[in-house]
Amino acid sequence: xxxxxxxxxxxxxxxxxxxxxxxxxxxxxxxxxxxxxxxxxxxxxxxxxxxxxxxxxxxxxxxxxxxxxxxxxxxxxxxxxxxxxxxxxxxxxxxxxxxxxxxxxxxxxxxxxxxxxxxxxxxxxxxxxxxxxxxxxxxxxxxxxxxxxxxxxxxxxxxxxxxxxxxxxxxxxxxxxxxxxxxxxxxxxxxxxxxxxxxxxxxxxxxxxxxxxxxxxxxxxxxxxxxxxxxxxxxxxxxxxxxxxxxxx
Amino acid sequence: xxxxxxxxxxxxxxxxxxxxxxxxxxxxxxxxxxxxxxxxxxxxxxxxxxxxxxxxxxxxxxxxxxxxxxxxxxxxxxxxxxxxxxxxxxxxxxxxxxxxxxxxxxxxxxxxxxxxxxxxxxxxxxxxxxxxxxxxxxxxxxxxxxxxxxxxxxxxxxxxxxxxxxxxxxxxxxxxxxxxxxxxxxxxxxxxxxxxxxxxxxxxxxxxxxxxxxxxxxxxxxxxxxxxxxxxxxxxxxxxxxxxxxxxxxxxxxxxxxxxxxxxxxxxxxxxxxxxxxxxxxxxxxxxxxxxxxxxxxxxxxxxxxxxxxxxxxxxxxxxxxxxxxxxxxxxxxxxxxxxxxxxxxxxxxxxxxxxxxxxxxxxxxxxxxxxxxxxxxxxxxxxxxxxxxxxxxxxxxxxxxxxxxxxxxxxxxxxxxxxxxxxxxxxxxxxxxxxxxxxxxxxxxxxxxxxxxxxxxxxxxxxxxxxxxxxxxxxxxxxxxxxxxxxxxxxxxxxxxxxxxxxxxxxxxxxxxxxxxxxxxxxxxxxxxxxxxxxxxxxxxxxxxxxxxxxxxxxxxxxxxxxxxxxxxxxxx
Ligand SMILES: Cc1cc2nc3c(=O)[nH]c(=O)nc-3n(C[C@H](O)[C@H](O)[C@H](O)COP(=O)(O)OP(=O)(O)OC[C@H]3O[C@@H](n4cnc5c(N)ncnc54)[C@H](O)[C@@H]3O)c2cc1C
Ligand code: SF4
Ligand code: SF4
Ligand code: FES
Numbered sequence: 001x002x003x004x005x006x007x008x009x010x011x012x013x014x015x016x017x018x019x020x021x022x023x024x025x026x027x028x029x030x031x032x033x034x035x036x037x038x039x040x041x042x043x044x045x046x047x048x049x050x051x052x053x054x055x056x057x058x059x060x061x062x063x064x065x066x067x068x069x070x071x072x073x074x075x076x077x078x079x080x081x082x083x084x085x086x087x088x089x090x091x092x093x094x095x096x097x098x099x100x101x102x103x104x105x106x107x108x109x110x111x112x113x114x115x116x117x118x119x120x121x122x123x124x125x126x127x128x129x130x131x132x133x134x135x136x137x138x139x140x141x142x143x144x145x146x147x148x149x150x151x152x153x154x155x156x157x158x159x160x161x162x163x164x165x166x167x168x169x170x171x172x173x174x175x176x177x178x179x180x181x182x183x184x185x186x187x188x189x190x191x192x193x194x195x196x197x198x199x200x201x202x203x204x205x206x207x208x209x210x211x212x213x214x215x216x217x218x219x220x221x222x223x224x225x226x227x228x229x230x231x232x233x234x235x236x237x238x239x240x241x242x243x244x245x246x247x248x249x
Numbered sequence: 250x251x252x253x254x255x256x257x258x259x260x261x262x263x264x265x266x267x268x269x270x271x272x273x274x275x276x277x278x279x280x281x282x283x284x285x286x287x288x289x290x291x292x293x294x295x296x297x298x299x300x301x302x303x304x305x306x307x308x309x310x311x312x313x314x315x316x317x318x319x320x321x322x323x324x325x326x327x328x329x330x331x332x333x334x335x336x337x338x339x340x341x342x343x344x345x346x347x348x349x350x351x352x353x354x355x356x357x358x359x360x361x362x363x364x365x366x367x368x369x370x371x372x373x374x375x376x377x378x379x380x381x382x383x384x385x386x387x388x389x390x391x392x393x394x395x396x397x398x399x400x401x402x403x404x405x406x407x408x409x410x411x412x413x414x415x416x417x418x419x420x421x422x423x424x425x426x427x428x429x430x431x432x433x434x435x436x437x438x439x440x441x442x443x444x445x446x447x448x449x450x451x452x453x454x455x456x457x458x459x460x461x462x463x464x465x466x467x468x469x470x471x472x473x474x475x476x477x478x479x480x481x482x483x484x485x486x487x488x489x490x491x492x493x494x495x496x497x498x499x500x501x502x503x504x505x506x507x508x509x510x511x512x513x514x515x516x517x518x519x520x521x522x523x524x525x526x527x528x529x530x531x532x533x534x535x536x537x538x539x540x541x542x543x544x545x546x547x548x549x550x551x552x553x554x555x556x557x558x559x560x561x562x563x564x565x566x567x568x569x570x571x572x573x574x575x576x577x578x579x580x581x582x583x584x585x586x587x588x589x590x591x592x593x594x595x596x597x598x599x600x601x602x603x604x605x606x607x608x609x610x611x612x613x614x615x616x617x618x619x620x621x622x623x624x625x626x627x628x629x630x631x632x633x634x635x636x637x638x639x640x641x642x643x644x645x646x647x648x649x650x651x652x653x654x655x656x657x658x659x660x661x662x663x664x665x666x667x668x669x670x671x672x673x674x675x676x677x678x679x680x681x682x683x684x685x686x687x688x689x690x691x692x693x694x695x696x697x698x699x700x701x702x703x704x705x706x707x708x709x710x711x712x713x714x715x716x717x718x719x720x721x722x723x724x725x726x727x728x729x730x731x732x733x734x735x736x737x738x739x740x741x742x743x744x745x746x747x748x749x750x751x752x753x754x755x756x757x758x759x760x761x762x763x764x765x766x767x768x769x770x771x772x773x774x775x776x777x778x779x780x781x782x783x784x785x786x787x788x789x790x791x792x793x794x795x796x797x798x799x800x801x802x803x804x805x806x807x808x809x810x811x812x813x814x815x816x817x818x819x820x821x822x823x
Contacts, residue, residue: 014740031496031586039498043693044469047744048737052294057502058584059391060297075498076584098433099741106410109295117403118358127352129367135360142360142385142392146296179358229528 002028004079007039008049009090012099019097021088028079034089035063038101050100058210061147065101066090071149071208092152105148111165114193115173121183134180141175141219143211144168150205151216156198164195167205167215174219177226185191187226196224251596256678257428257437262407263661264289264654265427265440267414267469268448271390271646272626272653274397275350276446281404285661287654288428288440289401289408292449292464292746295733296398299450299462300646301718303390306382307647308640309347313368315379320344322378327641327817328517330376331605331634332773333788333821334482338612339632339811343641343648350647351383359396361385374639375506375537382640387505387577395642411741414468415749416677417445417476417622418669424476424621425667435740437678441669443661444621446653447473447608448646451627452757456601457700458501460492469628470760471753473608478617480793481630482606482806483757484764487637487774488709490541492600494558499585501600504561504578506639508595509533511574513563515544516594517552523559538636538709538774541599545709548598558598563590587823599709603642605633605774605797606760609792614656615649621660621667625653635773681739684748689734692747699726699754707762712778716766723759730755759800760793767791767802785823 003025011019024045026037035053042049053063063074068088079087095103108114150167151157157166173186173194190196199220206215213219264280266273281287282490291298312318323344328335351369356362361383362370373380385392403406414429418439426441453461455543474480491504509515515533517523527543528535544559553559563571568591572579575590582588582595607630608617615623626646633641667675706719730751735744768791770784771777789804810818 009366012740029497031498033496033585036496036498043691047691047693047735047747048742050741050743054293054297054299054464055302056462056498057302057581059388060293060301060462062294062297078587086281102433102741104433105294112399113402116397120356127368128355130360130363131367132363132365132370135363138360139386142395143388144395145301145391176358179360182358 003080004028004037004085004087006034006041007088008038008041008101010049010100013097032079033075034067034077034087036081037079037087038074038089047089050098050102052102059145061145064092064147064149064152066092066152069195071152073147073149073210076210078125092148094148094152094154094157100172108146108148111169112172114175116184116186116189118176119177119183120181124181128181130180137218138175138178138180140213141171141178143213144171145211146173147210149208149210152206153208155202155204160198162195162198164198165190167220169194170196170223171213171215174223177223185226187223190223191227196220196227256708257439257674258536259439259441260288261441261666262286263442264288264444264657265442266290266446267472268450268626268628269408269410270300270448270450270626271393271397271643272650273298273446274401275650276448276625276654276657278397278400278404279404280658281406283658285658287406288442289406290412290414290427290440291408291410292413292468293411295408295410296394298394299464300390300701301394302460302503302504303393303461304387306384306389306640307347307351307393307643308374308377308381309350309351309644310344310379310381310637311351311369311383313364314371318379318381321817323347323381324814326350326376326378327632328705329820330636330638332636332783333634333774334790334807335634336612336631336808337814341814342612342652343632343644346648347644350644350651354393354396354647357396359385359392359401373459376638377670379691381521387616389643394662397639412438413746413749414472415681417472418673419422419476419666420669421621422477423667424619426669428674430681430739432741435738437681437739439669439674441666443664443666444623444657446615446623446625446657447628448624448626448650448653449628451604451756453601453604455754455758457704458492458598460489460602461601461720466750466754467757468750468753469624470607471756473617473619473622473624474756474793474795476619476622477795478619478622478624479586479609480607481609481790482634483793484761484768484791485605485633485635486601486761487603487605487773488538488541488545488599488601490537490544491597493562493586494554494596494598495556496586502581503584503600504595504597507575508561508563508578511563512566513561515540516560516562517547518554518559519552523547523552534779537639538776542709542766542776543598544597548741553598554596556596558596558750560594561597562594564592564594567591583701603637605626605635605637606630613652613662615653616656616660623653623657625649629818635775637711658779663775681749684734684741685738685745686736689785690729690732692733692744692751693710694734695726695730695733695751696747696754699721699758703758703761707765710776710778711765713766716762719762720759720766721764723755723762727755745803761801763800764791764793783823788821
């Protein structure tokens with residue numbers, strides 16, 4: 001049977017001095033994805049390999065890793081997409097390592113807590129009426145599966161201790177801001193408290209997003225623009241004026 | 250409040266919720282809003298629960314699209330699909346309360362697709378009389394999870410994700426907490442709580458081919474059963490007619506009913522459109538169980554494809570149409586199988602989809618028969634009877650999730666913390682530790698044997714001989730699983746989780762098989778080739794309990810339906 005070689009990063013920071021790549025030979029099957037290879041290793045070679053996956057269908061965002069240095073979902077990356085047959089799998093580098101391919105992404109929950117939640121306008125008549133065209137903008141951002149690959153590729157997060165929340169969180173803020181019935185404007189918060197000013201629109205985040213969200217063009221740039229336009233009046237910052245059409249588009 | 254001891258970290262909370270799918274999260278919000286302190290535990294990361302995979306939508310009689318719809322019609326549809334063994338009160342509560350839960354979700358920030366008038370859009374689904382499924386494209390589950398996650402993060406609700414519960418703790422008859430492992434550190438934590446809610450989802454993973462995510466190993470069934478809770482209707486397992494069969498990594502992944510809805514036809518390996526033999530009138534669009542059984546029968550008769558499926562063909566609709574109407578299916582086959590469904594046939598086979606049975610609960614509060622223990626979501630039973638309507642599960646997790654949060658909260662206000670027995674904690678810590686750091690049987694091999702056994706012998710068409718064979722294998726695996734162990738420690742050791750999951754998987758499997766043997770008729774999702782007819786004497790529920798000499802089964806009358814509700818449903822025909 002044909003087989004493939006996969007090089008996998010192994011490291012337990014609580015008991016080992018340093019990490020290393022270990023090569024494994026895995027039988028090749030037609031249509032195989034990288035996650036299949038990892039599961040083979042876990043099942044048949046070394047059950048102590050730590051990895052994270054849930055849905056195997058690109059829907060939950062659990063199986064993020066760097067495959068040949070590119071932030072990817074293991075369950076959506078086909079083994080035969082690498083023509084030279086070389087496959088190197090390492091954990092996403094933006095977060096502290098727990099073990100092997102598993103990183104500690106919990107800081108994202110703390111950041112999400114800080115972004116003001118959906119706050120409907122007051123006095124809306126029930127049941128709410130919203131037209132389909134008005135939900136499309138927010139819908140794009142709501143596709144986010146929280147894989148944090150965009151966070152991984154962002155050089156501001158990787159290299160600078162800037163306090164920038166990162167692209168996932170701008171997408172979150174944008175999904176709330178673009179909600180047609182939301183009363184807040186989070187752009188000032190994103191710029192002043194969430195460090196959006198550090199983003200220099202390199203678009204790397206957009207390139208890796210498995211949900212094909214136009215993170216930079218549709219979320220980051222509009223949030224930046226609105227913040228620049230807003231007056232430095234604390235009320236104007238949070239309570240958006242409800243002119244016809246809203247001030248958010 | 251947390252206390253460190255040398256061996257474990259101890260916490261106290263009013264309400265402890267095991268599971269952060271739609272049911273667990275909705276319960277957490279309800280318990281918190283009722284004034285209780287709340288802690289949520291989940292096996293995977295927050296926001297990754299199985300619920301994110303749900304596609305089609307949530308059933309609620311809003312009557313936005315079909316003004317004739319009402320809770321009464323939704324009630325009747327649910328009871329009839331459940332083939333008259335559902336709990337009428339649960340069906341009544343669901344159909345009355347689902348619209349409120351949907352609108353509330355909207356107020357939490359969920360954005361449903363809209364009608365031209367701006368109200369929530371509703372789509373048609375199998376066996377619903379009216380268009381009733383509120384949806385967010387084909388990612389309704391993701392929207393529900395993300396919306397509830399937001400609400401949890403903005404409340405003072407404690408959560409421990411990647412936390413695996415290994416045992417419920419008792420004080421006499423009463424459940425008073427739980428113990429488990431925090432995966433990222435390998436630390437043991439003990440939670441003392443006035444009430445515990447189990448919302449751990451289903452057990453699809455005991456089958457080889459399933460649409461379910463990694464987590465669905467029936468943990469909650471095992472935990473509650475061991476603590477003395479009654480299970481019910483376990484023999485009822487829903488198969489979806491079309492799951493992917495290839496490539497291996499996505500075997501079982503759901504292929505939406507929409508493909509057939511848009512004109513997809515089913516063919517066997519000989520190119521025959523066999524539905525003409527099974528259902529000449531409705532063809533591919535007959536009820537899920539009928540199409541699923543037909544697909545299965547073709548494969549079993551040796552007329553399947555090389556990968557063990559049948560063909561689903563939509564190519565005749567043309568590339569433009571397919572890409573417009575079925576964008577995610579197009580992408581799913583392209584990404585995973587490298588198959589262009591505008592040019593090539595899909596290979597599909599029935600896939601295990603949903604567990605109708607589970608922990609028996611009180612319809613009002615979701616209390617189980619064990620004081621202090623509540624259950625909601627897929628792990629609970631009663632609502633769906635012998636078959637579940639599409640869209641009723643998402644409604645279930647919101648409606649009964651909320652009720653269990655409120656039920657547990659109100660119980661917790663009347664009682665003080667129980668006493669947790671130190672010896673029980675020590676014994677459990679010792680047990681867990683004894684499973685790591687040594688040679689033992691490979692737990693994955695044992696799980697594979699179970700999965701194959703279930704898929705082979707306890708499929709959609711059952712018979713005594715195969716069921717007996719399955720039971721024998723389960724008995725053997727129960728013994729072998731005691732010898733399973735893995736190397737490494739407690740920290741992020743998935744092999745250890747597989748060892749710990751085995752007993753619950755085996756409990757679920759044993760209940761399914763014993764119940765399937767006991768039910769000598771065909772009703773809803775339970776079909777027997779040796780008893781192909783429905784039997785009026787078996788219009789009853791099977792209850793499963795832990796007895797001194799193993800699992801006990803008992804027939805119990807279905808709660809009597811009051812006249813005002815009985816009038817709404819058609820009489821059962823035999
Ligand atoms: C592909 C697919 C599509 C579907 N589409 C629809 C649809 O369109 N409409 C519909 O109504 N239904 C649909 N369903 C069914 C529905 O999604 C599920 O029944 C429902 O989401 C179950 O929710 P839950 O909250 O009960 O459990 P789950 O979402 O399964 O959550 C279980 C939780 O329990 C936790 N857990 C489990 N064991 C432990 C343990 N030992 N310790 C700690 N935590 C634990 C897990 O981590 C998880 O957080 C679909 C199902 C699938 C698979
Ligand atoms: S565009 Fe901004 S957020 Fe995206 S990767 Fe570049 S710097 Fe980071
Ligand atoms: S925005 Fe895209 S890349 Fe970033 S977390 Fe969401 S899905 Fe992943
Ligand atoms: S396992 Fe869910 S996205 Fe890969």
